[in-house]
Amino acid sequence: MKQNIAINGTELVFDELRVPTGTPGIDLYVRNKRPASLHTFMPERTIVMVHGATFSSGSLYDVPFNGMSFIDYLAAAGYDVYALDVRGYGHSARPPEMEQPADQSLPVVNTDTGVADLGMVIDHVLQRRGLEKVSVFGMSWGGTVAGAYTSRNNDKVHKLVLLAPQWLSDGPIPIDSGGPLGAWRLVPVRESKARWLSTAPEHGRATLVPQGWFEQWADFTLAEDPWSSERAPNQLRASNGPIQDIRDYWRVGRKYYEPADIRVPVLLVHGEWDVDVPIELAQALFLELRNAPYRQWAEIGEATHLVLLEKNRLLAFQAIRDFYDRAFEAETAKH
Incomplete structure (x- = not known):
């Protein structure tokens, strides 16, 4: 389905795609937005985004x-x-x-699957637009998916942005509440506001999420999986593969991928109040990105793991846009 929408006076095309995976019965949904006036496609102006371990790309990026x-x-x-x-x-x-x-089943949709699905969508976009590279964005578990993909496919990635990416941890990781893992779990979406706000200092909670935003986000998020409205109202299914990978990799000192194998420019974005990926984890990963042509860090004050859904979201938006916009290679070539 294709439709035109207007954002701040700019006409955008909103296109919805289905990308086959080669697995019978499994195809991938991709939302595509671009200016209606854009007719020449370039690697530096093309971005592919992947979400975290619980919520979809629509829920995290398109409310x-x-x-x-x-x-x-x-x-x-x-x-x-x-x-x-x-x-x-x-x-x-x-x-x-x-x-x-x-x-009845072991955890499904692990990081291997996420990397494979991202790769299939990137290949689809490359073919669709006649490109050799795209820029990539990933948040949280999606940061692992995007980082791992890039480390193995530098030739297909122009720039990489990681928001609160997973890394090795000596302490508990909040998304893993312990106990046996089935194939999937139910996430109580409408009850998640208290936990979200509790990750911020008490003085910052009242203004962290502007009035009405949580309710708008919850409605949008639950509509991403209509199954829930009939069988588990106000709850969302989420696969447990990413949590199994926390146990198999991040909590036991095993790197899922090697950041030093990333050889494209990288921006790491982090929120001051992120307890899911504490600053010391993000810094440790940043130091491992030693073979990137250049790397930047953007710390967003008064922000949690869900900075893109909070009052200071525009600070993150601007930092990410500036990084993608910057023709740094051309500037350094002149000196």
Whole structure:
């Protein structure tokens, strides 16, 4: 489905794509937004985005607070933006294990699957636009997916942005509440506000999420999986593969990928109040990105793990846009 929308006076095309995976019954949903006036496509103006371990790309990147989402912001700035839902998330197909009771199967949709799905969508975009490279964005678990993909496919990536990416941890990781893991879990979306606000200092909680935003986000997020409205009202299915990988990699000192193998420019974005990825984890990863041509850090004050959905979201939006915009290579070549 294709439609035109207006954001801040800029006409955007909103296109919805289905990308086959080669697995019978499994295809991937991809939302694409771009300026209606954009007809020449370039690697430096094309972005592919992947989400975290719980919520879809629509939920994290495309809720139009005050009439504009993160994807809208980038598209209005001249970018051709693609945001995929990994299988099991959002509007993508669900593995058969997610249609059965969770305790009947082992965790599904692990990081290997996420990397494979991202790769298939990137290849689709490259072919669709006649390009050799795209820029990539990933948040949280999606930062692992995007980082791992880039480390193995530098030739297909122009620039990489990681928001609160996972890294090795000596302490508990909040998303893993312990106990046996089934194929998937139910996430109580409408009850999640208290936990979200609790990650900020007490003095910052009242203003962290502007009035009405949480309710708008919750409605949008639950609509991403209509299954929930019939079988588990106000709850969302999420695959447990990423949590199993926390146990198999991040909590036991095993790197899922080697950041030193990333050889493209990298921006790491982090929120001051992020307890899911504390600053020392993000700094440790940043130091490992030693073979990037250049790397930057953007710390967003008064922000949690969900900075893109909070009052200071525009600070993150601007830092990310500036990084993608900057023709740094051309500038350094002149000196």
